[in-house]
Amino acid sequence: YFAEQSISSSAAIGQDGTIYFGDDNGTLHALNPDGTAKWTYEVNAVPGVPDANRSIESSPALDLYGNIYFGSANGYCYKIMDNGTTGIQDWNVSTGDRVDSSPVIGLSNDVFFMSRDGYLRSLDIDFGMENWVTPIGDVFYSSPVVDENGSVYVVGYAGGGENHLFAIEANGTMDWNTSMNPPPFVIGNIVDGSLAIDNNGTLYFGSFDKKLYSVKVGRNLADSDWPKFRRDL
Known part of the structure; x- marks a missing residue:
């Protein structure tokens, strides 16, 4: 599988074998277990933020329902739902600075993101x-x-x-x-x-x-x- 952009994000594998990772152009890729493309999702361009700063270096976190959580260099945290054929954005949250580290999921219906703005967020x-x-x-x-x-x-x-x-x-x-x-x-x-x-x-x-x-x-x-x-x- 050729992503066409550099890949800094580690892959995460869902319960059904779907492989998720981000690239340096701000695209989240979902692949079938055989390596064929399932769908892609591009993060939003942010006014004043160059496209080069949309990269996804944050590796995805997955919940048991197949939802995907990750951050982007555009300063946003994302939750994407996999409906089998497309990735649908459920929500995004602005932090004001790059989100390069990977999120983790807590015990109280919460997900934690670290941003380069110096704050830990519970969402x-x-x-x-x-x-x-x-x-x-x-x-x-x-x-x-x-x-x-x-x-x-x-x-x-x-x-x-x-x-x-x-x-x-x-x-x-x-x-x-x-x-x-x-x-x-x-x-x-x-x-x-x-x-x-x-x-x-x-x-x-x-x-x-x-x-x-x-x-x-x-x-x-x-x-x-x-x-x-x-x-x-």
């Missing part, structure tokens, strides 16, 4: 309305992860060369971050890789400072439709 999964917005700092490509209590963990750039891990409760309030959680520590460089939680309640992520971090959070991965990048791999 109602059905209607796209904001449940809450919490400042985190700049996030590049790192995706959040959701634990079994519905809390969200994400690494944000705080300025001055400091990056911190944030734990945000399901209602949007900050539980802790690594600048205040004893013993405090600073992540020495940006984090592009996504976060993962194992079955022993330990969270892992790597950084450009050449270190792999292991943080005991005491909670396991959420049993939601898509609690982390690549779901449960």
Whole structure:
């Protein structure tokens, strides 16, 4: 299959075997399991945003109903429904800056997006309305992860060369971050890789400072439709 544009987005595979990914021209592709085209969907052009900045580098998240969630460099978050022959936009939400990291799905009918505007957003999964917005700092490509209590963990750039891990409760309030959680520590460089939680309640992520971090959070991965990048791999 030839997409005609560069592909930065990782693929996500639906329960029926459909393969979803985005390209750098702002097109979401849906392929049949045999690699033939099923449908494509182009994100909206935004006034004042060059077409080159419509790229989809965010890898899709999928719910159990076959809906697709992703962000674009045009600053929007999207929910697309797959009706079998076309992709239909259910909603989109503007963030004001690039959405390069992949969304994750929580436990309370919510989906979480990080934007380069420095905010973590919880959106109602059905209607796209904001449940809450919490400042985190700049996030590049790192995706959040959701634990079994519905809390969200994400690494944000705080300025001055400091990056911190944030734990945000399901209602949007900050539980802790690594600048205040004893013993405090600073992540020495940006984090592009996504976060993962194992079955022993330990969270892992790597950084450009050449270190792999292991943080005991005491909670396991959420049993939601898509609690982390690549779901449960």
